[in-house]
Amino acid sequence: MSDMKHDFRTEPDGTEATRFREWLEGETTGALKRDYGDGEATKATVFLFVNRAYEAHMPEEEIAGLFAKCVVRAGYREEDEEAVFSWLDAFGQIAKGVHGTE
Helix, strand or coil: CCCCCCCCCCCCCCHHHHHHHHHHHHHHHHHHHHHCCCHHHHHHHHHHHHHHHHHCCCCHHHHHHHHHHHHHHCCCCHHHHHHHHHHHHHHHHHHHHHCCCC
């Protein structure tokens, strides 16, 4: 599926917001499963998730919660989660500047 767009500033809830969340979760979970064990591919998946979420102006608390859900659903072992969450934080700092959320 091609990239879906949404703007949480204008529609924080509702059908389109739900569709975007579900789409982002599905895309990210599938990519994390596929990329598990490949550090560079996983890093790229985390970057793409972060960029899509911040571009949509999704609230930060929701970004972290949705990403955690994706990681769990992708079957990551606890000892592998620290790396992906550190990438989430690092890429989040960059995305805030790029998408003007600071």
